[in-house]
Amino acid sequence: MKILKFGGTSVANAENIKRCIAIVEGKNDSTIVVVSALGGMTDLLQTTAVLASHKDSSYMQNYKTIEDRHLDAVRALIPVSNQASVLSNVIRQLNELETLLQGCFYLGELSSKTKDVIFSFGERLSSFIVSEAFKARGKNCVRIDSGNLIKTNNRYGRAVVDFEMSDRLIQDYFRENQFDIYVMPGFVAESKDKQITTLGRGGSDYTAAIVAAALHLSELEIWTDVSGIYTANPKVVKQARVIEQISFQEAMELSHFGAKVLYPSAIEPILPKKIDLYIKNTFEPESAGSRVTHCSLDDDRIVRGISNVDNIALMTLEGPGMVGVAGISKRLFEVLAKQDINVVFITQASSEHSICFAVTSMDAMRAEQVINEEFEFEISYGKVRAVSVELGMSIVAIVGNNIKSHQGVSGKMFSALGRNNINICAIAQGASERNISAVILEKDAKKALNVLHEAFFEEVVVQVNLFVMGVGNVGGKFIEQVQRQKLYLREHLKINLRLIAVANSTQMMVNPEGLSDIEVSELKAKGQVMQEGDFLRKITELNLRNSVLVDNTANETVAMSYHAYLRNSIGIVTCNKVACSSSMEYYKSLKSLSKKYSASFLYETNVGAGLPIIDTIKNLVASGDRILEIQAVLSGSLNFIFNAYDGGMPFVEVVKKAKELGYTEPNPYIDLSGVDVKRKLLILLRESGYFFEDVDIDVQSFLPHGGAAISEEGELYTALESQEDHFSQLLKAANDKGAKLRVVASFKQGKAEVGLREIDQLHPFYHLEGKDNIVLFYTDRYKEQPLLIKGAGAGAEVTASGIFADVIRIANKLN
Numbered sequence: 116m117k118i119l120k121f122g123g124t125s126v127a128n129a130e131n132i133k134r135c136i137a138i139v140e141g142k143n144d145s146t147i148v149v150v151s152a153l154g155g156m157t158d159l160l161q162t163t164a165v166l167a168s169h170k171d172s173s174y175m176q177n178y179k180t181i182e183d184r185h186l187d188a189v190r191a192l193i194p195v196s197n198q199a200s201v202l203s204n205v206i207r208q209l210n211e212l213e214t215l216l217q218g219c220f221y222l223g224e225l226s227s228k229t230k231d232v233i234f235s236f237g238e239r240l241s242s243f244i245v246s247e248a249f250k251a252r253g254k255n256c257v258r259i260d261s262g263n264l265i266k267t268n269n270r271y272g273r274a275v276v277d278f279e280m281s282d283r284l285i286q287d288y289f290r291e292n293q294f295d296i297y298v299m300p301g302f303v304a305e306s307k308d309k310q311i312t313t314l315g316r317g318g319s320d321y322t323a324a325i326v327a328a329a330l331h332l333s334e335l336e337i338w339t340d341v342s343g344i345y346t347a348n349p350k351v352v353k354q355a356r357v358i359e360q361i362s363f364q365e366a367m368e369l370s371h372f373g374a375k376v377l378y379p380s381a382i383e384p385i386l387p388k389k390i391d392l393y394i395k396n397t398f399e400p401e402s403a404g405s406r407v408t409h410c411s412l413d414d415d416r417i418v419r420g421i422s423n424v425d426n427i428a429l430m431t432l433e434g435p436g437m438v439g440v441a442g443i444s445k446r447l448f449e450v451l452a453k454q455d456i457n458v459v460f461i462t463q464a465s466s467e468h469s470i471c472f473a474v475t476s477m478d479a480m481r482a483e484q485v486i487n488e489e490f491e492f493e494i495s496y497g498k499v500r501a502v503s504v505e506l507g508m509s510i511v512a513i514v515g516n517n518i519k520s521h522q523g524v525s526g527k528m529f530s531a532l533g534r535n536n537i538n539i540c541a542i543a544q545g546a547s548e549r550n551i552s553a554v555i556l557e558k559d560a561k562k563a564l565n566v567l568h569e570a571f572f573e574e575v576v577v578q579v580n581l582f583v584m585g586v587g588n589v590g591g592k593f594i595e596q597v598q599r600q601k602l603y604l605r606e607h608l609k610i611n612l613r614l615i616a617v618a619n620s621t622q623m624m625v626n627p628e629g630l631s632d633i634e635v636s637e638l639k640a641k642g643q644v645m646q647e648g649d650f651l652r653k654i655t656e657l658n659l660r661n662s663v664l665v666d667n668t669a670n671e672t673v674a675m676s677y678h679a680y681l682r683n684s685i686g687i688v689t690c691n692k693v694a695c696s697s698s699m700e701y702y703k704s705l706k707s708l709s710k711k712y713s714a715s716f717l718y719e720t721n722v723g724a725g726l727p728i729i730d731t732i733k734n735l736v737a738s739g740d741r742i743l744e745i746q747a748v749l750s751g752s753l754n755f756i757f758n759a760y761d762g763g764m765p766f767v768e769v770v771k772k773a774k775e776l777g778y779t780e781p782n783p784y785i786d787l788s789g790v791d792v793k794r795k796l797l798i799l800l801r802e803s804g805y806f807f808e809d810v811d812i813d814v815q816s817f818l819p820h821g822g823a824a825i826s827e828e829g830e831l832y833t834a835l836e837s838q839e840d841h842f843s844q845l846l847k848a849a850n851d852k853g854a855k856l857r858v859v860a861s862f863k864q865g866k867a868e869v870g871l872r873e874i875d876q877l878h879p880f881y882h883l884e885g886k887d888n889i890v891l892f893y894t895d896r897y898k899e900q901p902l903l904i905k906g907a908g909a910g911a912e913v914t915a916s917g918i919f920a921d922v923i924r925i926a927n928k929l930n
């Protein structure tokens with residue numbers, strides 16, 4: 116014999132009921148079918164009854180819906196020739212319900228006993244309709260009145276089952292009757308004095324479990340609208356997957372922490388009988404579902420699932436008067452129990468100075484009041500403080516039988532949360548060590564579930580969420596490279612890069628699921644207008660794990676807002692040199708915030724575009740070397756300009772060409788004035804461990820006008836045009852000596868300077884082609900022969916690839 120329970124969504128309407136019928140008919144055995152009320156019906160009955168008892172005549176509209184849904188189901192399931200008798204039976208039951216509701220309306224009353232009768236109509240009607248549908252298909256089917264088999268006490272709303280009597284009645288019934296299909300209403304039972312009772316939340320699962328246990332069946336199938344118990348709520352964690360096998364204890368822990376697929380009450384009767392339970396999907400009957408089993412599981416999975424409960428209030432009772440005093444916790448929890456307030460989480464510091472516990476937000480105010488009343492005396496003498504209440508909390512829990520036999524599981528859990536700036540307000544680990552739970556802010560719950568899922572179930576694939584500011588020359592190439600390389604990264608490096616937002620100076624485009632190429636290209640046409648601070652607000656609001664800001668702008672405001680990103684544990688990759696070359700104080704603060712909030716701060720492209728210059732210094736310094744001298748050509752655009760300026764084309768045209776090729780700063784004056792090189796040298800010195808400010812570097816400008824900065828590109832070109840003589844003289848003087856012009860950055864004996872130099876043929880800088888950069892480091896270890904790094908030092912493609920490398924560094928670190 117088989118037993119199948121179908122939940123509310125499975126029997127929500129005629130179409131779904133037909134699916135259930137097909138599933139039952141596919142079993143080659145006699146079958147007990149336990150059904151819930153039509154989906155949403157119990158809630159509808161409840162609101163209708165409440166409305167009626169509040170003398171609100173609109174309850175009749177609800178009643179009409181109840182009537183229509185049931186009559187529609189009959190009309191769609193039962194052939195017209197058989198419909199009359201079925202319809203008249205359903206109408207008779209509905210009339211009874213209507214009369215009861217009228218009673219509530221006239222009396223303005225709704226007792227627990229009346230509620231049970233009213234709510235029972237959901238399952239009583241659905242089971243009748245389903246059984247008639249089977250009969251109409253010629254099946255040897257009977258509808259059982261569950262109240263005849265399941266006996267309870269008179270605790271209305273959550274009646275307690277008399278297992279001895281119920282087991283006997285169930286066994287007798289099934290011994291004496293021979294049908295192919297038995298249909299029973301779930302949830303409904305009867306007291307010994309023949310009053311209708313109900314079995315509380317998850318009551319239909321409970322009904323099926325009671326019957327399965329009484330008949331010693333080998334398994335129970337719960338058919339619902341999901342394909343089993345998931346590793347986490349699939350609505351919140353996209354990567355969640357169905358757990359194929361799970362122990363009863365694990366399933367109970369998960370359901371306690373909010374996994375709604377199964378109610379613990381369903382497990383209770385079958386657990387001692389070693390009956391396996393299958394969770395199956397009515398809408399995907401071919402998928403395997405989850406097996407909840409008493410057998411020991413042969414896999415070595417440590418964490419089986421992750422779940423969460425929202426709407427939690429964290430409460431703390433503390434005070435010196437609690438230390439060493441027996442009975443405080445007894446009084447605390449007793450007063451809550453008396454008020455029927457369920458405590459979902461408890462933790463106590465070993466100092467005994469405080470007890471921290473959680474209740475649902477709905478119960479919080481009542482709990483606060485009764486606790487403060489209970490401890491009124493102690494509070495008035497300052498021995499205990501009034502209980503504190505923190506609303507807007509969630510509990511997240513990892514669950515698994517093997518947690519107890521593995522070290523480092525909690526370490527992994529808390530460091531994953533910490534890395535993502537998720538503050539943990541309280542922690543509890545049951546003595547069974549089957550779950551580790553943490554109370555966090557509700558706003559972080561989604562992120563926490565994803566972070567934990569990634570840590571325990573997707574170890575091989577790390578998701579990095581990119582927020583890209585600046586989609587010009589460099590930013591545009593970066594996005595192109597990311598979108599092109601995504602698949603490779605996923606397959607070969609187990610990195611899932613998602614481009615969540617892009618912005619230019621005025622607009623942004625966001626898609627929390629990841630932007631497509633088309634969406635990115637529509638930034639200008641369809642992007643939303645962006646004000647200062649909007650981008651950061653959006654990132655913090657989305658609160659995604661492993662969020663990284665990629666700054667491809669040259670903007671000062673953006674650079675000066677990095678601290679706010681780091682404080683929110685948002686990593687930063689930047690090619691914008693403004694932050695690291697601003698004040699030493701800001702530079703240092705960014706480094707320390709990066710450490711404090713475990714948020715990476717990487718800026719390899721600040722010097723030498725894609726060349727590994729900063730990383731090399733970091734490694735030299737970390738391994739104990741000392742940078743003694745730096746000689747470098749650090750401007751790709753200036754090197755290109757002085758290589759290309761050979762008398763053929765006017766200087767201004769060569770500058771325009773450099774801009775066109777994407778080698779210059781957005782404002783080329785920053786390159787020509789030496790500011791860009793100065794910034795780079797400053798960054799190299801700071802990375803080398805020297806305390807340098809911008810003013811400590813001497814820049815000898817090669818521009819004739821010196822003076823005020825030019826921010827207008829047109830103005831710059833006009834000025835350069837008029838200064839052609841000056842540049843041709845510089846060129847001639849160098850040519851006359853057989854030398855080449857190079858803008859050299861140097862640091863020697865504590866002195867740092869930038870200037871245009873005539874480089875002779877024997878110097879390593881002489882043969883520096885095109886837009887190349889070169890850096891010579893003289894260190895304690897590289898004294899005679901310097902460490903040399905040379906290569907393309909500007910250009911969108913190479914810079915974007917340097918930024919990309921920084922992003923991959925972050926992802927690898929997270930992995």
Ligand SMILES: NC(=O)C1=CN([C@@H]2O[C@H](COP(=O)(O)OP(=O)(O)OC[C@H]3O[C@@H](n4cnc5c(N)ncnc54)[C@H](O)[C@@H]3O)[C@@H](O)[C@H]2O)C=CC1
Nearest residue numbers: 585586587588589619620668669670690691781909910914
């Ligand atoms: N071109 C190169 O070879 C290298 C460039 N860099 C750096 O790359 C950065 C970008 O340079 P390019 O792409 O050539 O500049 P670009 O002018 O082509 O692009 C700048 C982008 O930033 C956006 N932007 C400006 N202010 C913004 C704001 N407040 N918020 C959001 N977006 C804003 C602009 O709308 C534009 O999309 C600069 O900081 C530069 O120093 C670094 C190394 C090499």
Ligand SMILES: N[C@@H](CC=O)C(=O)O
Nearest residue numbers: 750751752778779780
């Ligand atoms: N404008 C810069 C680009 C790289 O930082 C340069 O010319 O080197």
